[in-house]
Amino acid sequence: MFKKLPFILMTLTFVLVLAACGSKNDAGTNGATSNGSGEGAAAELSGNILAVGSTALQPLVEQAGQKFMALDEYKNVMVQVQGGGSGTGLTQVSEGQATIGNSDVFAEEKLKEEAKAKELVDHQVAVVAIAPVSNKDAGVTDLTKEQLVDIFSGKITNWKDVGGKDQAIIIVNRPSSSGTRATFENFALGTKVEDIQGSIQEDSSGTVKKLVAETPGAIGYLALSYLDDSLQVLKYGGVEATVENVEAGTYPVWAYQHMYTKGEPDAATKAFLDYMLSDEIQQNDVKELGYIPVSGMKVKRDAAGNITE
Secondary structure (H helix, E strand, O other), rough: OOOOHHHHHHHHHHHHHHHHHHHHHHHHHHHHHHOOOOHHHHHOEEEEEEEEOOOOHHHHHHHHHHHHHHHHOOOEEEEEEEEEEEEHHHHHOOOOOOEEEEEEEHHHOOOOOHHHHHHOOOEEEEEEEEEEEEEEOOOOOEEEEEHHHHHHHHOOHHHHHHOOOOOEEEEEEEOOOOHHHHHHHHHHHHHOOOOOOOOOOOHHHHHHHHHHHHHHOOOEEEHHOOOOOOOOOOOEEEEOOOOHHHHHEEEEEEEEEEEEOOOOOOOHHHHHHHHHHHHHHHHHHHHHOOEEHHHOOEEEEEEOOOEEE
């Protein structure tokens, strides 16, 4: 019996060593499964994304967000979208109150502190064109740059002075924080204008559309995504606000749609931004909602407004 004891001890030791090795191998396999890349990792993405800012961009981000959350691999990611204007979006993302700042303008155009603008990472997801619009009964279909400047600065106050009806002009403008207003002033008017007495100021593109459509003599400006038969879309110096004219650079009132993050985005936010740039969104939702894919542009514009082909 005692002679067999060393053999028994050796056998037990060998069994224990094999068990320990097997345990290590199992642990390694489980780690690869839970921490690896691919669909398994994508399914584990979770988090809350708050996108705030441009109401011109809002319809696209909302629609894309709903489709994104419906995908199985992103079912644990919550996307919330709010308006408030480009200035609000840029301020909130800069201060860490929002995950994404939606903007119609470059950050350096809006944020007063250059250092804060440099902290933000620009993700350009589409192009938006802005068209002047009027109430359908105003009797005008085309305005020049000079006429628009005179209207929005208060020099022209009656539609008859630009070939329309004998009717007072009611301006429906946007607040100073609005990226849509900045785009319109920069590229339609070529100058900033002061708010004149008697004008209406609204933050929401949807409200602007409703007011212009229902208010006799009203004039405003909207992104192409908001245009329909309830409004008179005005030509700009004889040029229509169409996708083809914007892409070719013959219609000048347009801007990139930016989705800014403070620094590089986290995994969930990056997945959403990548989805925004996917063919699924760019070739379907972007076009259906009246935006223009960045890839379709034949010209480029920098933060200073310089155009290159």
